[in-house]
Amino acid sequence: VERVWRGASLRCLAGATAPFRDLDGRRASLPGRGSRTSPELSDGVEPLYAALDAERSPARAALLAALDGERYPVLVRRWRALGNVYRLGGGEPGPAAARPAGSVADALVWRAFRRARRAGKVAMATDDRNAWHDLRKALKRYRYVVNAVAPMYPKGTFGPVQRRLADLQDTLGRLQDTHVQASMIER
Numbered sequence: 001v002e003r004v005w006r007g008a009s010l011r012c013l014a015g016a017t018a019p020f021r022d023l024d025g026r027r028a029s030l031p032g033r034g035s036r037t038s039p040e041l042s043d044g045v046e047p048l049y050a051a052l053d054a055e056r057s058p059a060r061a062a063l064l065a066a067l068d069g070e071r072y073p074v075l076v077r078r079w080r081a082l083g084n085v086y087r088l089g090g091g092e093p094g095p096a097a098a099r100p101a102g103s104v105a106d107a108l109v110w111r112a113f114r115r116a117r118r119a120g121k122v123a124m125a126t127d128d129r130n131a132w133h134d135l136r137k138a139l140k141r142y143r144y145v146v147n148a149v150a151p152m153y154p155k156g157t158f159g160p161v162q163r164r165l166a167d168l169q170d171t172l173g174r175l176q177d178t179h180v181q182a183s184m185i186e187r
Contacts, residue, residue, distance in 0.1 A: 016066030020059040026177050027052045048184050105149040112142040136172035
């Protein structure tokens with residue numbers, strides 16, 4: 001129950017921050033976009049600026065409401081409490097506690113890799129934007145796992161993987177932003 005609540009709270013917080021963060025990211029990526037936009041859409045770039053600016057205020061209000069809500073202070077208190085206990089959760093150790101850290105880290109890396117690979121296969125088989133966005137999210141999770149466990153391995157073990165994941169994630173982010181911006185220009 002505790003683990004589910006923490007995960008749900010983090011997803012809630014991420015969901016509250018995403019629209020505002022995405023709008024700012026899209027706005028920041030627009031300079032110079034007009035010169036790279038197809039002629040039939042180029043007259044929509046300036047109105048796109050206005051649309052993003054108009055959406056920013058309600059997104060900011062929603063973010064502030066989420067931060068002022070009940071969950072955020074509880075989440076902050078729990079983060080602080082977790083930082084002050086020897087064992088996360090403070091209860092009895094779980095079944096993986098007796099396993100060597102290296103085997104747990106290996107399993108985490110492989111699991112995240114397999115998920116990213118499955119998402120990649122789905123995305124490569126379709127033009128569905130959601131599948132490509134799901135791939136981006138799976139790659140982000142994989143990257144976070146790799147970054148978290150990399151210090152446990154010999155120096156440089158994950159260096160090329162970390163760089164490639166960052167580049168691929170950036171490319172997929174630009175693709176996602178471009179799709180969203182093109183939809184907004186069309187509207």
